[in-house]
Amino acid sequence: MDIATILQFRQKIRIIEREFEKQIKGCALCGGVSLAQCHALLELGQNEELSIAELADRLHLDRSTLSRTVDSLVQAGLVHREINPQDRRYMRIRLTQKGKEIVDEINTGSNRFYMKVFEVIPPEKHSVVIEGIGLFAEALEKVQLTSPEPEETPCCSSISNKGNKNE
Template sequence: MEEDRMGQALRRIVRGLGVLDGDAPCCPGVTLAQCHVLTEVCGTPGTSLGELADRLGLDKSTVSRTVEALVARGLLDRQPRRENRRCVTLLPTPSGEGLGAELEAMRRRLYGDLLDRVPEARRTQVLEGLDLLAEALEAQGATPFRGDEGQPAPKSMDQKGQCVP
């Protein structure tokens, strides 16, 4: 079935990218989640916590904890917005900008290496497929394995007693 093939391929991609170990460092002392936040803030300095949470598809409390860790490490700075002091603007510090640039260079090398392994004649097809998949996920709304309220979706057991979302 196509659904099984897609699920297997996506699980292989997730494993290959190291996403399953969310607390594993993507670089010394920075978790994968912190790398995502830092990358987003470096790409759009001056973003708010709410905007960042929306962009990452996470709840504000999760993003807030991640931002706090980056502030404590001296990689991000929070500044109140002039028009509403209760809302803060997130900015990379000079150290954060440096690490963000390193992360971007690492990402470009990784993705370049991956694309080099795809036959040149099929690269456009692969990139178009990834764009379509990303659009489908975005159109779905809620995170696939969570309900609309961000709560874990009900789970069931397969015939072998394995939990399946």
């Protein structure tokens, strides 16, 4: 693919990122939670229960950062944390009833938003949009699975190498 097409694509992605962020922040605020808490709650809403490690992997966060988020969710009564009696290092977390209600509220708001977006798109293009987003999401996941640490990725290494006089 040529660089002009990539640049055009990146411009569109930045618009999408900003609009998604604005939408999810709005829904999180309506639910009375932070953006980080919102992501954790939504992921738990799709799964019966997860370990801290599983949730950290899904959210691409380190465990200590996620542990602080989970602590705040436990204090708010939105998640329940259960320690495995055989291995106290292993914890499972799941939504409380109050947490499920917040997830439902966030999902309802998000569904309304995306319905409005799809109302602007011609109905015959809906499947094209969904298929394209699906392909792109799968490609992102594949690239993320095979990518090195962020500081070793091409965009970061080229930026950090500019300041390195030895190279």
